[in-house]
Amino acid sequence: MHRNQRILIAFSFLLILAFLFTACAPTVVESTEVNENQEATLTLAGSGGEEVITLEKLKTLPATEGQAGIVSSTGKITIPELYKGVAVKDLVEYLGIPFDPTMGVAITAEDGYSMTLSYDQVLNGLFIAYSPSDGKELPLHDPLTVIIAYERAGQPLNSKEEGSFRLMVVSEKNNQIVDGHWSVKWVNKMEVKTVGDTWALDVNGALSSTVTRDSFESCGSPSCHGKTYQDENGQTWLGVPLWILVGDVDDADDHSETAYNVELAEEGYDINLISEDGESITLDGSTIIKDNQVILANKVNDTELPDLFFPLRLVGTNVDQAMMLGKISEIVVDVPPILAATAEPVPDNDGEITLTGLVNTETVIKDAELRALESMTISAEGKDGPQDFTGVSLNELLQTAGVKPDATKLVFTAADGYTAEVSLEDVQNDPNSILAFMETPGEYMIVLPGSPTSSWVKTVVKVELK
Amino acid sequence: MNNEKTPLVVFAAGSLIIPFDHLEKGFEARYPNIDVQAEYHGSIQVIRHATELHKPIDVIATADASLLPMLMYSSIDPETGIPYADWYIRFASNRLAIAYHPQSAYAKDINSDNWYEILSRPDVKVGLADPRFDAVGYRALMTYALAGQKYSCPTIFTDMFYGQFTFPLGIFSDGLITTVTVPEILETRPDSHVLVRGASVELIALLEAGEIDYAFEYESVIRQHGLKMLKIPPELNLGEADYQEYYSQVQVDEDFQRFSSVKPVFRGERIGYGITIPENASHPEEAELFIAYLLSPEGRSIMAGDSHEMFDPVICDQPEQIPSSLSSACQDHNTE
Numbered sequence: 001m002h003r004n005q006r007i008l009i010a011f012s013f014l015l016i017l018a019f020l021f022t023a024c025a026p027t028v029v030e031s032t033e034v035n036e037n038q039e040a041t042l043t044l045a046g047s048g049g050e051e052v053i054t055l056e057k058l059k060t061l062p063a064t065e066g067q068a069g070i071v072s073s074t075g076k077i078t079i080p081e082l083y084k085g086v087a088v089k090d091l092v093e094y095l096g097i098p099f100d101p102t103m104g105v106a107i108t109a110e111d112g113y114s115m116t117l118s119y120d121q122v123l124n125g126l127f128i129a130y131s132p133s134d135g136k137e138l139p140l141h142d143p144l145t146v147i148i149a150y151e152r153a154g155q156p157l158n159s160k161e162e163g164s165f166r167l168m169v170v171s172e173k174n175n176q177i178v179d180g181h182w183s184v185k186w187v188n189k190m191e192v193k194t195v196g197d198t199w200a201l202d203v204n205g206a207l208s209s210t211v212t213r214d215s216f217e218s219c220g221s222p223s224c225h226g227k228t229y230q231d232e233n234g235q236t237w238l239g240v241p242l243w244i245l246v247g248d249v250d251d252a253d254d255h256s257e258t259a260y261n262v263e264l265a266e267e268g269y270d271i272n273l274i275s276e277d278g279e280s281i282t283l284d285g286s287t288i289i290k291d292n293q294v295i296l297a298n299k300v301n302d303t304e305l306p307d308l309f310f311p312l313r314l315v316g317t318n319v320d321q322a323m324m325l326g327k328i329s330e331i332v333v334d335v336p337p338i339l340a341a342t343a344e345p346v347p348d349n350d351g352e353i354t355l356t357g358l359v360n361t362e363t364v365i366k367d368a369e370l371r372a373l374e375s376m377t378i379s380a381e382g383k384d385g386p387q388d389f390t391g392v393s394l395n396e397l398l399q400t401a402g403v404k405p406d407a408t409k410l411v412f413t414a415a416d417g418y419t420a421e422v423s424l425e426d427v428q429n430d431p432n433s434i435l436a437f438m439e440t441p442g443e444y445m446i447v448l449p450g451s452p453t454s455s456w457v458k459t460v461v462k463v464e465l466k
Numbered sequence: 467m468n469n470e471k472t473p474l475v476v477f478a479a480g481s482l483i484i485p486f487d488h489l490e491k492g493f494e495a496r497y498p499n500i501d502v503q504a505e506y507h508g509s510i511q512v513i514r515h516a517t518e519l520h521k522p523i524d525v526i527a528t529a530d531a532s533l534l535p536m537l538m539y540s541s542i543d544p545e546t547g548i549p550y551a552d553w554y555i556r557f558a559s560n561r562l563a564i565a566y567h568p569q570s571a572y573a574k575d576i577n578s579d580n581w582y583e584i585l586s587r588p589d590v591k592v593g594l595a596d597p598r599f600d601a602v603g604y605r606a607l608m609t610y611a612l613a614g615q616k617y618s619c620p621t622i623f624t625d626m627f628y629g630q631f632t633f634p635l636g637i638f639s640d641g642l643i644t645t646v647t648v649p650e651i652l653e654t655r656p657d658s659h660v661l662v663r664g665a666s667v668e669l670i671a672l673l674e675a676g677e678i679d680y681a682f683e684y685e686s687v688i689r690q691h692g693l694k695m696l697k698i699p700p701e702l703n704l705g706e707a708d709y710q711e712y713y714s715q716v717q718v719d720e721d722f723q724r725f726s727s728v729k730p731v732f733r734g735e736r737i738g739y740g741i742t743i744p745e746n747a748s749h750p751e752e753a754e755l756f757i758a759y760l761l762s763p764e765g766r767s768i769m770a771g772d773s774h775e776m777f778d779p780v781i782c783d784q785p786e787q788i789p790s791s792l793s794s795a796c797q798d799h800n801t802e
Contacts, residue, residue: 073599073665074480074506101632104651111518118632118651126653128663136671179664181599185519195633195650196721233639234620302628303636306645 040164042148045191046097055150055164061086061094064147066170069177071130079132080174085149085165088122088190097192098385099123107148107167108189115167115184116195121146127169129176141176144169148187163187196304199311201296205249205333213298213311214383216240218454220298223421227292229316237315239297243288246271246333250285258417265289270334273314275327281314283323285333293317296328351442353397353435357411357465360402367442370435373397378432380449382456389447391436394427398465407465412446412457420455422448424465435460471501474752475522479509479529479601479739480667481560484690485772486527492768493759500752508599508665509533510730516744517541517550523744524753529684530601531556531740532733535783543746553787554742555796557760558769558776560684561705561737562605564696565670570679578698582613585680586625593661593669593681597648597718602666604648604718604732606682609702611637611644611716612734616701630658636721646718684737689773704737738781743789754791761795 040055064087069080088107092099104116120126125144130137149168150157157166163186169178201211211219220226220240229237247260250269268286273296288294293316298305305313309326351367370392377390403424411421427433430450438445438458446457478486483506490502507515509528515521517537528534531554538551564581566573571590585592597603614622623637623646631654636647654660661678663669669681670691680696685705688695700706704713716734741760743753759765761780769776782788782796 072506073508073511074483074667076505106650109518113514113518116650118653120653136675137668137677139677181596181664233641234614235639301624301637303634303647306636306638306647308640 040150040159042165042187043189044091044095045189046095046193048095048097051095058086058148058150058165062090064090064145064170065151066145066147066172067174068149068168068170068183069132069174070180070183071135071177072180075135077132077135077177078180080177082153083147083149083166083168083170084151084154085147085168088117088146088148088167091148091190092122092192095192099192100381102194102196104193104195106189106191106193107184107187108191109184110163110186110188113184115181116193117146117182121182125169127178127182129171129178132174132177138176142171142173144171144176144178146170146182148190161185197310199329201245201312201328202330203245203249203333204331204337205246205335206251206337207249208337209248211245212383214453216298216312218452219244221452221454224452224454227295229293229295229297231315235301237295237297237313238299238302239295239312239315241290241292242271242283242294242296242314242331243290245296245331246285246288249333250335260290262289264335272332272334273325273328274330274332275325276329277327279325279327281323281325288318291316291318294319296331353444353460354462355398355401355465356462358404358407359398359465360404363401365397365400370444371437375437376434378434378447378449380432380447382447383453389434389436389445391434391444391447393431394433394435394446394448394463395431397435397463398427403465409466411462411464411466412455412460413462413464414457415443415459415461418457420446420457421466422451422455426451435463471499472749472752474500474502474524474749474756476502476504476525476527476756477512477515477521477523478504478506478525478527479512480506480665481529481602481684481687482506482527482739482774483667485686485769485774488768488772489760489765492764493756496759496764497752497755500755502756509601510537510599513537516746522746522748524747524749525741525756526551526744527739527741528601529560529737529739530732531738531783532735533601534740534742536730538742538744546745548745550744550746551742552745553782553784554740555757555761555788555792556738556740556777556781556783558739558774559705559737560686560739560774561697561703562602562609562682563685563688563698563703564680565673565683565688565691565693566680566696567673567676567694569676570694573679573694576680576696578696581696581698582610582617582622582626586622588659590680591659591661591678592626593663593672593678595666595669595682596652596662596664598652598720600665601732602682602684603662604646605704605737607635607646607648607718608704608713608716608732608734609682609698611646612702612713614644615715616699627660630654630660642715644716646716647721648718649721686772686774704734707736710736738777740783750789754789757792758795761792 041052044051065084067080068083070078101119104118105122106116108114127144129141146169149166165187167184167187169182199213203209225240225244227241251261253259265285271283271285274280295316296312297315312328313326353365355363373392379388408424410424413419432449434447436445436447443459446460509530516523534554539549541550572584576584595603610623614620627635633649633651638645672678701712713734718732720730747753766776780796
């Protein structure tokens with residue numbers, strides 16, 4: 001973030017110079033003078049940095065044109081005119097940034113005013129449309145596309161009145177207009193960004209791990225390890241019990257039912273929680289053994305924590321007020337580090353999967369039988385971003401064993417004992433639910449594109465219907 | 467003939483459209499050589515036209531007086547090097563209420579004690595002005611935050627809004643202040659029973675068309691449009707002088723940098739409309755006449771005729787900066 005700020009400051013300086021140059025130019029510019037539009041630039045920013053492109057460069061990108069008009073917040077209508085520019089979704093694609101519903105596109109004007117477009121607005125034109133004749137909302141309307149316009153009615157935009165670039169929402173015909181809030185003049189920057197701040201928690205002990213925001217939220221959901229605490233103001237905090245996070249790094253066993261080493265904890269060790277501000281508190285590991293009321297909370301009242309405590313705060317019935325440290329970014333468990341995990345090797349499952357529980361016939365399917373089934377490849381958003389997975393349909397697999405009518409849940413068990421439970425209905429409704437083949441022959445992974453990745457169990461050996 | 471008149475550019479909040487339209491007619495009849503050119507926007511946009519779009523404006527009137535010091539005292543006009551404003555007059559109040567129509571779901575059951583429960587029902591369509599653009603929007607959120615305290619039911623806010631947005635509204639109480647946080651993108655989910663529109667006036671149209679059942683609006687606006695009105699308790703309507711301290715227990719934050727200079731924080735207080743003359747006004751003398759007319763018995767009568775209550779006396783911020791023709795009409799901010 002600081003690096004981006006530095007880039008921004010440097011770029012802002014150049015912009016100010018450019019602006020001063022423009023501002024000092026004669027107010028009456030004839031054809032002999034430099035056309036202001038040739039100097040116009042647009043900054044495109046994203047996770048990979050910034051790129052400043054000129055109007056001429058922008059014009060080389062695929063153009064979108066259409067009719068665009070607006071209605072002001074008090075009903076004043078500006079009838080549609082023909083605008084031409086580049087669709088924001090095409091600019092996102094130009095930047096090559098993977099774009100998903102957790103992201104948005106911030107549009108900033110020269111004066112610093114900023115508005116952020118949502119994923120659905122950028123990709124699907126999700127705007128409310130109004131009739132240009134009477135300003136009434138249209139329940140159904142033609143498709144809309146949000147563009148960064150550089151031409152109006154075949155002419156460059158009037159840089160004095162609306163800037164060289166203007167955000168507009170266009171459609172094929174002149175039969176609809178949108179809210180004026182979505183028409184930002186003097187645009188000079190477009191940034192593809194994740195909405196809300198990203199964060200990660202470093203957990204260091206015998207092992208070291210970094211828990212990303214996504215992983216923490218997944219782990220901290222009520223259906224996984226999530227526990228709650230209600231404070232004196234009646235507010236509900238949600239998070240992960242501290243002992244579970246400690247269990248990931250206290251010894252070589254980092255993710256199984258026995259990951260948390262109780263014997264080691266009983267002997268006692270310090271757990272240091274450190275905030276972004278450098279403040280810290282220390283707990284004795286022996287005082288929190290499997291204590292679900294010492295929680296590292298990432299949510300309060302179902303939303304992320306306020307700035308005062310963001311991203312994580314220690315809370316719980318068994319935590320003194322003075323120990324409720326916020327802004328936590330690191331946990332250090334004071335046990336000797338080991339160089340590499342020496343966990344028990346994953347037992348050889350001989351490449352088979354067991355279907356059990358509420359099935360008509362308990363079935364064990366061998367690796368060769370699985371590979372003989374019709375395979376399918378899907379693309380899904382995993383913890384590491386979009387990925388292709390090849391495997392067999394989970395629903396077809398279930399049919400081989402036969403699902404009893406009273407079954408409602410599926411429990412997946414990994415070779416290391418890790419389990420995850422999902423709704424059977426969710427799986428049955430998603431034709432892309434698969435048992436994917438992992439790189440190691442004879443190992444499989446559950447992939448459920450419609451469910452949290454915490455339920456995508458790796459090295460799965462058993463599927464139980466409940 | 468219009469060319470001979472002095473144009474007076476007035477930018478005002480949308481909830482002032484009807485009374486200011488009447489005021490304009492009365493003023494122009496009194497001063498036939500002045501042509502009032504009024505434009506109405508959400509209050510934040512009204513100010514932005516002056517401070518960020520550098521439009522020459524003679525009179526600015528907002529539905530939230532606190533926006534004037536927040537966005538104008540701190541903004542320097544690059545032409546003159548001085549702030550866009552250094553005084554304002556808090557001239558009118560209002561109350562928040564719930565607008566509905568006879569066919570609204572549960573219209574026969576709703577009352578000032580159960581409104582929050584009925585509005586939270588999934589089959590009830592509730593309109594909310596976008597709190598990023600419209601003061602009614604963030605004031606409605608304040609009402610919900612205060613309702614949790616009044617009814618000793620901290621889940622009122624989340625019962626209403628949880629699961630309605632792709633990026634949720636936040637609420638947090640530190641025991642003294644309850645803060646509502648508005649995310650950068652405020653977009654309802656497809657199955658949401660809350661409908662967000664950029665301006666409260668759009669909600670009136672949806673109510674009249676029967677597209678929504680209820681919407682938070684100002685009492686004056688509900689009366690002006692002849693809609694049914696459910697009054698909400700004084701602790702929650704943000705319009706009572708006696709509850710100023712109670713209102714101050716809440717605030718609404720925008721969770722992003724909306725303006726180059728300011729990350730807006732809206733503090734709970736009694737609703738106050740503010741009016742000022744920007745320092746770069748083209749016609750400051752005519753602007754003084756306009757404000758004086760608003761504060762005169764005739765202006766008060768017009769506002770009252772449109773159900774918009776004015777303060778008497780009005781309250782001045784930085785009275786030493788106020789033009790002398792207006793200063794006699796008001797008392798000091800601190801002596802309210």
